[in-house]
Amino acid sequence: MAFPEPVLTKRIPLNPADRKKVWYNDYVATGGYKQLRAALDMSGQDIIKTVTDSGLRGRGGAGFSAGQKWSFIPKEKKTTHYLAVNADESEPGTFKDRHLMEWDPHQMLEGIAIACLATQCDIAYVFIRGEFHHGTKVVEQAIKEAYHHGIFGNNVMGTGKKIDCYVHRGAGAYICGEETGMLEAIEGKRGWPRNKPPFPAIAGVFGRPTVINNVETLCCVPHIMERGPAWFKTMGTPSSPGPKLYGMSGHLNRPGVYEHELGITLQQSIDMAGGMKGGAFKGAICGGISMGVLAQHQLDVKLDFDDVRFRGGCLGLGTAGMIVMNEHTNMVRALRNCVRFYAHESCGQCTPCREGSAWMKKILDRIVDGYGKARDLEMLLELEKTMGSMPGTTICGLADGTAWATRTFINKYYDEFAAACPEETTKRVSLPISRGNREVATPMGSNTR
Amino acid sequence: MPKITVDGKNIECKDRTNILQACLDAGLERPYYCYHPGLSVVASCRICLCEVEGIPKLVPSCQTQVRDGMVVHFNSSKAVANQKQTMEYLLVNHPLDCPVCDQAGECLLQDYSYEYGRAQSRFEEDKAKKPKKDVGLNVLLYSDRCIMCTRCVRFTREVSGTSELYVDGRGHKEEIDIFPGKPLNNKLSGNVVDLCPVGALLDKDFLFQQRVWLLKRTPSISPVDAGGENIYLEWNDGKIYRTKPRYNSGVNKWWISDDTRYAYKAVNAPNRLRQAMKTELGMPTACSFNDAAETAVAKLKQIVVDHGQGSLYAVLSPMMPCEEAHLLGTLIRSIDPQATLVLGPVPRGDDDVFMNYLDGSETFRIQGEKVPNRRGVERVMQILGGKTVDFATFIASTSGATKAGWIAGGYLSDWIGTELPAPLKGGFKVVQDILPNELTRNADVLLPGAAWAEKAGCWENYQGAMQAFDAAVPPPEGARVEGKVFHKLLGRSGMYDAAAVRVSLGEPFVQAVLPTEVEMAGEPAFEFVEL
Numbered sequence: 001m002a003f004p005e006p007v008l009t010k011r012i013p014l015n016p017a018d019r020k021k022v023w024y025n026d027y028v029a030t031g032g033y034k035q036l037r038a039a040l041d042m043s044g045q046d047i048i049k050t051v052t053d054s055g056l057r058g059r060g061g062a063g064f065s066a067g068q069k070w071s072f073i074p075k076e077k078k079t080t081h082y083l084a085v086n087a088d089e090s091e092p093g094t095f096k097d098r099h100l101m102e103w104d105p106h107q108m109l110e111g112i113a114i115a116c117l118a119t120q121c122d123i124a125y126v127f128i129r130g131e132f133h134h135g136t137k138v139v140e141q142a143i144k145e146a147y148h149h150g151i152f153g154n155n156v157m158g159t160g161k162k163i164d165c166y167v168h169r170g171a172g173a174y175i176c177g178e179e180t181g182m183l184e185a186i187e188g189k190r191g192w193p194r195n196k197p198p199f200p201a202i203a204g205v206f207g208r209p210t211v212i213n214n215v216e217t218l219c220c221v222p223h224i225m226e227r228g229p230a231w232f233k234t235m236g237t238p239s240s241p242g243p244k245l246y247g248m249s250g251h252l253n254r255p256g257v258y259e260h261e262l263g264i265t266l267q268q269s270i271d272m273a274g275g276m277k278g279g280a281f282k283g284a285i286c287g288g289i290s291m292g293v294l295a296q297h298q299l300d301v302k303l304d305f306d307d308v309r310f311r312g313g314c315l316g317l318g319t320a321g322m323i324v325m326n327e328h329t330n331m332v333r334a335l336r337n338c339v340r341f342y343a344h345e346s347c348g349q350c351t352p353c354r355e356g357s358a359w360m361k362k363i364l365d366r367i368v369d370g371y372g373k374a375r376d377l378e379m380l381l382e383l384e385k386t387m388g389s390m391p392g393t394t395i396c397g398l399a400d401g402t403a404w405a406t407r408t409f410i411n412k413y414y415d416e417f418a419a420a421c422p423e424e425t426t427k428r429v430s431l432p433i434s435r436g437n438r439e440v441a442t443p444m445g446s447n448t449r
Numbered sequence: 450m451p452k453i454t455v456d457g458k459n460i461e462c463k464d465r466t467n468i469l470q471a472c473l474d475a476g477l478e479r480p481y482y483c484y485h486p487g488l489s490v491v492a493s494c495r496i497c498l499c500e501v502e503g504i505p506k507l508v509p510s511c512q513t514q515v516r517d518g519m520v521v522h523f524n525s526s527k528a529v530a531n532q533k534q535t536m537e538y539l540l541v542n543h544p545l546d547c548p549v550c551d552q553a554g555e556c557l558l559q560d561y562s563y564e565y566g567r568a569q570s571r572f573e574e575d576k577a578k579k580p581k582k583d584v585g586l587n588v589l590l591y592s593d594r595c596i597m598c599t600r601c602v603r604f605t606r607e608v609s610g611t612s613e614l615y616v617d618g619r620g621h622k623e624e625i626d627i628f629p630g631k632p633l634n635n636k637l638s639g640n641v642v643d644l645c646p647v648g649a650l651l652d653k654d655f656l657f658q659q660r661v662w663l664l665k666r667t668p669s670i671s672p673v674d675a676g677g678e679n680i681y682l683e684w685n686d687g688k689i690y691r692t693k694p695r696y697n698s699g700v701n702k703w704w705i706s707d708d709t710r711y712a713y714k715a716v717n718a719p720n721r722l723r724q725a726m727k728t729e730l731g732m733p734t735a736c737s738f739n740d741a742a743e744t745a746v747a748k749l750k751q752i753v754v755d756h757g758q759g760s761l762y763a764v765l766s767p768m769m770p771c772e773e774a775h776l777l778g779t780l781i782r783s784i785d786p787q788a789t790l791v792l793g794p795v796p797r798g799d800d801d802v803f804m805n806y807l808d809g810s811e812t813f814r815i816q817g818e819k820v821p822n823r824r825g826v827e828r829v830m831q832i833l834g835g836k837t838v839d840f841a842t843f844i845a846s847t848s849g850a851t852k853a854g855w856i857a858g859g860y861l862s863d864w865i866g867t868e869l870p871a872p873l874k875g876g877f878k879v880v881q882d883i884l885p886n887e888l889t890r891n892a893d894v895l896l897p898g899a900a901w902a903e904k905a906g907c908w909e910n911y912q913g914a915m916q917a918f919d920a921a922v923p924p925p926e927g928a929r930v931e932g933k934v935f936h937k938l939l940g941r942s943g944m945y946d947a948a949a950v951r952v953s954l955g956e957p958f959v960q961a962v963l964p965t966e967v968e969m970a971g972e973p974a975f976e977f978v979e980l
Contacts, residue, residue, distance in 0.1 A: 173619065190616060195492050195512050346620035348597060349493045355538035358621035362574035379571060386534040392506030393495055393531055 003235055003261040007243040008219050012103040014258075019103055021138065024145040027106040033151060035225040039114045040159050045075075047118035051221060054229035055241045059096075060086055060214030061288065061318045063240070063305035066221075072201035073119040073209050082210040083116050083124040084186060084200075085218060087139075088170050088177035090129050091288035092341060094321030096245035097215035099257040101128070101135045104219075105142035109165065111218030113151055114225060116163045119211050123164045127182050130170040140167050174345035178396045179212045181347065192349045193396035216245060236262035240304035240317075248273035250284070250324035262317075263304040266294055270324060279326035283412070287318025289338045290401025292408030313412075315404040332420045335409040336364040342402040352387040353399035359383060360406060372421035380406055451517040456524050468510035468521055469497050479523055480532060480561045482539075482646045483598035484511035487703045488607055494598050496535040496561065500525045507531055529565075536566035539596050542577045542621060543647075550594065552648030554661040558596065577621055584614070584626075585633030587653055587707060588642060592624040595649035601625060601641035608704060608812045610804040611635040625649070636801055636815060639710040640703075643694060654711060655691045667921035668695060668964050670908055671709035672768065672861060672901045675818035677910025678705045682713060682902055682921040689713040689902055689922055695964075700914060706801075706815045713902060715861035716922070720885055722897035723927035738896065738929055745855070745879040745894040746938055749784050752853045752877060759787035760852040764840070765830065766793035767820040768859035769931070770906020771915075771958055772950035774826045776935035778833040781855055783939065789851060790830050794840045794864060795823050816911050820860075821901075825909035832954070844870035851876065857931065858882030858889075859898055881931055897928035904930045905947040907961035917951075917961035 006012075011022045011030055020026075027033070039047055052067025073081060085108070089097040100108060112124045126143075128136050143165050146152050152165045168186050170176045176185040180194035183205050204210020220242060224232050233241045240262040246269055249255045253274030260272060266284060270276060284294045286303070292314035294301055301312040308317045325334065343361035348354045360383055363376050384407050387393055388400035410417050450461050455472055462471030470486060472479045482494035492509035499510040502520040507527060522528055539558060547553040579592040597616070602625060605614045613633045617626040627633055633641070642652045664683040671678035679695035692713055694705040725741035726733045736744075752760055763781040765774045781788045801815035830837040838846075853876050858864060865873075865888045873888065880892035883900050903924040907917045924930060936945035951958045 175619075192491075192493075195490070195509070343620055348616070348618070348620045348623040349491070351493070351495045351535050351538050351596070354597065354621050354623070355541045358577070359538075359541055359572060359574070366574065386531070390506070391527075391531075392508060393498060393535075395492065 003243065006259045007223050007235075008100065008107070008216065008245060009104075009257075009259045011107070012099070014256075016256075021102075022104045022106060023142070024106060024149055027104070031226075032106055032222075033110055033157075035222040036110050036113050036117075036151065037157060039117050039225060040157060040161065042117075044118045044120055047114060047225070050229060051118070051224055054224045054232040055239075056217065056220055056224060056232065057240055057242075057305055058214055059216035059220070059244070059319065061091075061290075061316070063316060066213065066217050069201070069213070070115070070119050070211060072199070073211060074202075077120045080123065080206075080208050081119055081121040082205045082208055083112060083119065083121040084179075084182060084205060084210055084212045085112060085124060085126040085215060086177060086179065086182060086212055087126055087128045087132070087135075087215045088182060089132075089215075089319075090174040090177050090345075091290060091319060091321060092338075093247060093249055093285055093323040094288045094319040095247045095249075096257055096319065096321065098132060098135055099245065099247075100215055100219055101132070102138050105139050106146070107219045107222065108139075108215050109142055109146050109151060111213075111221040112165060113156065113163055114221050115211060115213060115218055117161070119209075121211060122162060123166070125166050125168045125186050125205070127168045127170060127176070127186060129177070130172040136167060136169055143167065173347070174341075175347040175396070175398060178398060181396065182212070183210065190347075192347055193398075195395055237302065237304045237307075239306050244303075244320055246272070246303070247319070247321040248324065249322065251277045251279065251326035251329070252324050253277045263302045263307070265300050265302055267299040269303060269322060270299075273322075273324075276324070276326055279328050281324065282327045282329055283325045283331065283334075285323040285325075285338075285405075286312065286314050286320075287316065288321045288401075289323070289341065289405055290398075291315045291318040292404040293412060295412040314408060315400060331409060331413040331416050332364070333368055335406065336361070336368050338405040338409070339364055339402060342398065342405070346398060346402075350394040350399070352393045353402070356383050356387045357399070357402050360402065367417075367420050370420075374418075374421050374423045376421050377410060377417055381410060451515045451519070453515050453517070453519040453521060455521045462515050466515055468499060468501075468513050468515055468519070470511075471515050472510070472523075479510065480557075480565055481511060482557060482596060483600060485600050485603075485644060485703075488600060488603040488644075491599060491603070494535070494539075494596070496532055496539075496565070498528060498531050498535075499523045500528050532561075532565040533567055536562055537570065537572075540566070540570055541572045542593070543596070544576065544593050546594075549657075550648040551651050551656060551661070552594075552645070556648060557646035579624055582626065584650075585638050587639050587711075588633050589651045589653055589656065590625060591649050591651065592626075594647050595625055596647055597623060597625075598646060599625075600644040600646070601650055604637075604641055604644055605633070605635075606806045608640070608803060608805070609635045609637045610806045610812065612806050614641070635803075636706050636708065637704060637803060637813060639707045640694070640705065643703075652691065652710075659685055659690045664690060666693070667902075667919050668969065669902060669918040669921060670821065670910075670916050671701075671705060671712065672821050673706070673708040673712045673819060674816040675821060675823065675911040676701065676706075676814070676816040677821060677908060677912075677914060677916050678709050679916070680705055680709060684921050687922045689716055700910065700912070700916075702813075704813055706813075708815070712861060715884065716900040716902045718884060721883055721900075721925050721928065722885060722889060722895070723925050724895075725897060725927065726892065726895040728893045733892075733895075738927070738934075741894050741896055742934055742938060745896070746784065748877055748894070749781075749853055749855070749879070753785045756852050758785050759789075759836075759850060761785035761788040762791055762843070762851040762854035763788060764791045764793050764843075764854065764856040765826050766857045766859050767795055767823040767826050768793070768861075768901065769822065769826060769857055770901075770904065770908060770918075770947065771822065771825040771829050771954070772906050772947045773857075773904075773932045773935065774822075774829040775832070775950065775954060776932060776939065777855065777857055778829060780935050780939055782833065782835065787836070789843070790833060790835065790837045791843045791854075792823070792826055792830065792837070792839045793820075793857070793860075795820050796864075818911065821910070822908040824911070824913065825907070825915070828909065828957075829954075844872055846872060853877035853879075855879045856881065856888060856892075857898070858884075858886070859900065859931075860884075861900070881934075883928070896931075896934065897925075899924035899928055899930040903928075904932060906932070907947070907951060907958060909957075913957075915957050915961040917948075917963045919963055 176191035181191040185191040343357040384403040460475040481497040492512040498507040678701040679697040803813040
């Protein structure tokens with residue numbers, strides 16, 4: 001396993017001062033859109049086979065095989081097929097797609113075009129997070145260029161094929177990054193995740209077959225087409241091959257987006273970002289806060305889709321958006337912050353998530369204020385077990401995020417939580433009424449804290 | 450016909466139905482909030498989750514289609530734990546104001562809390578505070594009681610097609626709301642109150658009027674239009690308090706119009722006629738009902754003797770049940786075999802059509818014909834034969850052949866106007882009505898009648914469906930059910946019985962039957978039944 005040179009970021013230098021946006025001419029000059037030309041001569045099934053052989057796993061968090069996902073789309077085309085590109089990157093700690101879209105948008109567009117050819121999609125929607133004002137402008141400009149140069153439109157590269165690509169901006173809801181929530185949002189509805197079945201591959205946007213891929217997944221596609229599945233498998237681990245963008249943030253000397261192969265250890269990733277800042281390592285949220293936390297003794301956990309799960313005790317690698325925390329971090333406050341996010345972003349459709357996340361947030365608020373009780377921890381651990389799509393009590397996986405964050409934080413830093421929730425407290429057991437309604441004092445969503 | 454096993458019981462179910470509906474069809478009560486057979490499935494309340502053998506996760510029973518041989522558990526430890534936890538979650542932000550809540554007694558939250566919940570809440574924090582809202586002419590929204598099942602939102606989109614309600618906000622702070630300046634004022638708005646499984650959406654008309662466990666209910670039919678919507682009249686102590694829809698797949702499904710819902714107000718009107726009157730020495734004089742009725746018949750007989758046959762007419766109101774229309778026709782023909790039978794006025798407007806907001810398919814239609822029984826009375830008049838005319842022809846006629854008549858009203862609002870039509874101006878008039886109007890003021894004999902809620906009978910709706918209704922409350926003191934009066938005046942023996950008259954009329958009137966107790970209990974379950 002080796003990682004000789006950057007793949008996805010080959011046009012984006014590591015040093016921010018050297019970066020410049022890659023527009024159409026620069027992209028073509030560095031070998032761009034050659035793979036699209038090649039793909040136009042291939043059959044859709046061949047493209048899908050190439051991608052499946054490469055073992056590319058979705059970079060959006062779940063790590064599902066991208067080629068397999070494409071193969072679920074009906075082979076015989078009876079109606080419009082859609083491609084929905086998930087660029088609603090809202091998970092705290094994750095900022096890799098933004099990096100790709102803002103600096104090298106054509107790489108994503110080439111991936112979109114190839115994916116459309118593979119799955120016979122007529123229309124691609126790029127669902128961009130509402131807060132990405134700059135990214136939206138860049139992608140819109142790039143799409144305009146692509147239309148101008150015949151990448152999209154009624155005559156793709158002169159072959160008479162037809163692909164359309166549109167940008168759809170979100171309105172600032174985390175839940176619209178959930179795949180079926182995103183489909184609802186694209187349809188112009190409230191972004192409430194749908195019940196499955198039917199799966200999006202059969203009935204997605206507007207009830208038509210729909211492929212849903214993450215930006216980074218699509219960015220990998222042109223490279224796989226260029227150098228082949230065997231090359232792709234030289235990077236990463238056997239089960240999780242390929243390059244990966246690591247969004248390193250937190251107490252690090254040089255936070256930022258770094259590209260490396262999958263399967264490096266946590267220690268390696270910290271070193272890549274310049275090492276710890278301000279103190280020794282205490283914990284790292286491994287892939288956006290929904291995946292849970294890796295503790296001190298887990299620095300040797302390999303960052304791939306399986307090891308983080310089975311050896312790291314987390315939900316998975318997620319998006320590899322690392323938030324690294326040093327020894328001075330208060331883990332109770334860190335968890336409160338995570339749960340506050342989920343209480344704020346719960347869409348409110350399923351009862352367990354809607355009520356449970358808010359309840360957990362209120363308990364953690366109380367603990368942070370110094371009014372914790374021993375049974376609060378039992379309560380938190382009981383509540384987190386009742387919510388999530390894994391036990392089946394919610395429609396989507398947002399509640400799993402709440403559950404896994406709470407579970408891993410409390411179990412891995414139990415002493416710290418136990419100290420905040422003493423068996424016998426000298427303070428009053430319940431909050432004075434005057435301090436009761438925290439939501440009035442500090443409205444969620446404001447950036448004051 | 451797939452066969453499935455639910456908690457050890459084998460049930461047969463329809464094809465392509467879901468587990469929950471199959472259970473309800475088979476009479477097995479299982480908990481649910483957001484599911485409604487008339488609306489789309491969202492599976493968001495999560496209390497109906499069940500365990501299906503072969504599937505590791507809990508699955509929503511309202512959304513999972515039945516397969517032959519499926520083994521379903523609602524009482525497995527996982528499913529029961531989820532029911533318990535969901536109940537606790539729902540009550541976390543629900544105010545404990547059952548003592549002042551109108552829904553108490555028919556509240557699914559109360560029922561399931563008792564059946565599936567835990568006795569004590571472990572929630573020690575502050576409850577979310579949400580406002581009370583005035584969302585429309587007839588509906589109040591107490592958003593703190595809401596459990597976000599979104600049945601009301603789906604109703605306004607999928608049935609009324611007006612989309613007034615929507616979900617505002619996110620997470621535990623979300624509320625049902627209306628858009629600014631767009632109140633919930635469509636003609637089906639009251640149905641959201643029936644749909645609400647808790648006390649969040651309340652009928653302003655019923656607010657704080659009665660505790661629901663005191664109410665008795667009687668199956669009835671809507672009196673406001675030819676649609677013949679099936680309803681329950683809910684009453685206590687001889688007074689009607691509210692109207693609820695009664696499921697009928699062929700007529701109104703689960704819904705009723707607001708006109709139907711508030712039609713009972715005419716029955717409770719303070720100015721209902723209560724005193725029988727007759728004209729003595731040119732002066733209207735109060736008298737006993739029997740005296741007035743006998744005077745009327747004697748006078749009519751005298752007129753036939755004086756002016757010969759063909760001088761009498763009878764106005765058969767399309768508000769009358771078929772039985773009473775037949776008895777009145779028989780009565781007037783027994784006095785004067787050549788008497789003219791007149792069909793009372795039939796006010797007409799345009800149909801109100803409601804469409805699903807997505808596909809535009811018709812979901813509900815309020816008939817433009819604003820009387821319930823035009824077809825039935827016409828059918829009766831056909832049976833009676835002889836000279837029959839409609840009201841417009843009758844008042845346009847200037848022949849003066851008719852000298853006296855018996856006029857039955859029973860409309861729920863003024864039907865005659867301020868100026869009497871010429872044929873009704875002069876001559877001897879026996880008027881039977883429920884509310885005062887120009888005609889009752891000019892009547893020679895006035896007989897206070899009973900409104901539809903006070904008598905039994907049958908009506909034929911626009912589809913030709915003959916539907917029976919029962920008396921919910923007694924008529925006000927001094928008024929009498931018309932059927933009983935005709936029965937007595939015809940000299941028939943025994944008690945007046947609408948069902949017996951129907952039998953004597955034969956087809957198609959005998960098709961009208963009241964729902965049995967079992968059928969009434971077998972409504973789509975909004976009631977709690979001990980498992």
